Amino acid sequence: MAFQMTRRSFLQASAAASLTTALSGWLVARAQAADSAFVKKPFTAPGSFGGSVTVTGGVCEMCFWRCQVVGKLREGKLVKLEGNPKSIDNGASICARGNAGVKLLYDPDRLKYPMKNIGKRGAPVWKRISWEEALNECATRLQGVIKQYGPHGIAIFPHGASATYPMHYFEHLVGTPNNSEASFFQCRGPRDIAYINTFGVEAGESVDMPNARAILLIGTHIGENIHVSHVKQYLKGLENGAKLIVVDPRFSASAAKADIWVQIKPGTDTAFLLAIMNYLVKQGSYDKAYVQKNGEGFDKFTKAIAHAELDWAAKICDVPVQQIKEVADLLAKSAPHVAVHPGRHVTWYGNDFQRERALACLTGLLGAIGVKGGFVKSKGPKLGRVKWPDLGVEHAEEFALHKKADKHKFSPPGTPTQMLRDTALSGKPYPIKACITWGQNPIQTIPGQQETIKMLQQMDFVMVVDLMPTDITMYADILLPELSYLERYDIVKTGTQWNFSDKHQQYIAPRMPLVSPVSNDHERKDSVWITNELAKRLGHGKHIPVASMEEMTEKILAAGNLTLEQVKKENGIVLLPGKDPYGVPLPVKFFNDDLAEAGYPGAPIYTPVPEPPKGFARLVYGRVPVHTFNRSMNNIWLNAEIPENPIWLNQETARKLGLKDGEKIQLINQDGVSAQAGILKVTPGIRKDTIYTAHGYGTRNPAMTNGVNKGLDEQTLITRPAVDPETGAHGMRTAFVQILKNGKALSIPA
């Protein structure tokens, strides 16, 4: 051992050693008493493994991928989070946010007590109240809205695992259709609906990258976005020699590893995809056998895309013809082992359903379904669900705005946000007078910020449930503090090993608390308790399906013949033999008659988007690996890594405008709206017509003492969101901006 072998350090080393050998004993119980031989050295951090116990059964919720974690606790206090070594998903690794969960748990700015706003919405003055008073007021005011306006007078904005139970209560039992899930309308909605309407299944991110010979990423900046096992899949594919094609106006983290980088003009990706498909069809270099056997409407499809020549696309996309051909040829050569990535956050331009349809059709054309490297759905374990009775469903259906207006006929579940908000603002066809947000921050999540604020202001009642004082909390009448994922049960994470070439296994990992939910410095509650208390007061007590989160978890597990006790014995993760997921072909509706009958294009089409006016660039946004959109910006460990979101500007443009890397500037949009100041990042790695920044910075709430006004909230600039016709989802890369320096708006040269 390198250290001076004093008696003290010997004791410490042997204590640590006995901790290690005892580890296998720890795997029996979830937590044991700390080893008493641990000796603390002055000025020396003991390390997470010094005198700590390991508690298993954590499931992360810093993002929504839900890696399986363990906690290191010293005297009941969490000191570190690590991947659960038993996990066949993330293993012993977790990402920056996963590691930083400790600083969410102990964030001094976290919501602690039920609060009543005795000031104004937007300029709150908080009075601490009891749970009894808070719940009574919520129930009374919600009841008031239901009585006067009907259940559909309530709008809900849920997000995350804890919001599922209350969302289900309000939608299915109370009977409001006005549920705007950010996951659908500001994220994945068009993707999954498009794939359902092509293959009959949701897309997920179900491409077998580890075993692909080529990987096609449209956007999809893996590395700047992080889902642990997904990154592992991607890197394994690259390690195994997959060719990487990245289509992005910016030299993203994935473009940096690409074999081919297509520096496409934003908004034109569908033209690119149609031209490739048309080329493959005309060359005959597509999977004729697969298409013959599984395709529907192929002839109508080929006719519909026949106009999409390579030089047509080259002009529109502003990329060389040769490059489009190169990509097409590479895909054909690598077929069927091609991972055409469906994307994740796809709500870009308001024409996104069509782009997703094109991606699905391209996958089918290449025969890249059910084979190594292609679109393959994993076969994971199936467990139970906890539901409220469907007593309000009929009413909800009747009052669903998009159904009444016969619009957005292929909307994901819930109601398109834009319609919901427009209705609340106009009162037509009916008033929406109560707003419940649960783990979602509509102020930063939904484009058209001023309209969102107006919508909140016109409500009779606003109830907010959250962990952190994000911007939305400033508009609450009643603000309720929730327990974090480290302090509660709720979902059961299931899945398989991430590489389908490895031994087939399934895993079941229920979320279990790693630390006690009870403490004398807060009164936080879990969402099952809060919802049940509301339900009782609203006269729905007899319909309550479960009395606690723990009971909910037991019910879900019971359908798989498991109990929490068994899971605890298995160190938080139950492993089961898995099933081979390969060999499952899927039908491919190249032309979809249902879409056509509903008045939408039956085959994928390219719809051009409005061009930036002269002197403006298009604002696009993305992620940084240390944040989860706007959820984590107050975290001191994550802040320390990437404190602000730099504004990416083309080097040539910067030179012409006399701007320097690192300068503080603002962006101002086509409506004269500006956002907070940001730091300029001058780089050759972005198109001249495009400006980029990461989403999730710039909260205005001073209660977020670490995150307030750090960086810019680019959502402020998205004042003219587009709306996707088929799904009603938003399109958010619609802002055109100039640089604002010293009060002067600088025109972006062409």
Add this chain to the structure above:
Amino acid sequence: MSQYGMVIDLNKCVGCHACSVACRAEWEVPVGTDSAKRKQRRNWVERLGPDTTPHGLAATYYVGLCNHCDKPVCVDSCPADKVELTFTDIKTGKKQTLKVSATWKDPFNGTVQIDKERCLGCGACADSCPYTARYIFEEQGIPKVDKCTLCVERTTVGLEPACVQTCIARARIYGDLNDNKSEIARYITKGAIRLENDKVKIGPNIRYLGNKKDLALLNSTSAVPLKMAEINQRRVFMASLMKSSLQQLSGIGMLGLLGTLAIQKADEK
């Protein structure tokens, strides 16, 4: 002798910053800067590019930590009194006794370590490091230098270094650079480079593997120090003055008065 070190495989690294946060968690490293404006970190990730290089447009990451150098200038800069320490090789049980100040290079595993109790907190070593790998920890009242220990405390008990364990890309390869059968040695033969140049050649033992353009980008940034760093001599002088006064006066009980005189003398200088 073993020389433990690391290779950062930039072909795999996606710049997720997990390593940086895990290290902070593991070793309770504070955020922000110390009173001499040094960034408080043991392990860091700096985002580089996109920038043009002779081999094309590149974007990569400077993943930094203490290099546990062959010729550590920090060790030479420490003004603390030398004491005899006996080192034991875990593998062979062999012993060696050396006279070391408050920071030294372990003769058996090659890592550079610190005795926090004997550290004077003068900052000389932190100033001397051309890689800015050290900072002064001031959270417990008495300043003490801190840096990456290559997680010897963990590896001794069979755990991976915290950064290695959390790396989602398995892009951090830890091991004995002098063991030609080890995984890390294979990376050296694959051409993992050192961040050094003519002016700064102290044998860093963290190496980087990457493609041509990524390494070109890395080499063009401040990841490669351009010159040896300067030590703030006043601070060192004050620390050594305090130290010698303390030695002479231990047991006499006139420390208070002469301690003040010592500081006055230093101020005059």
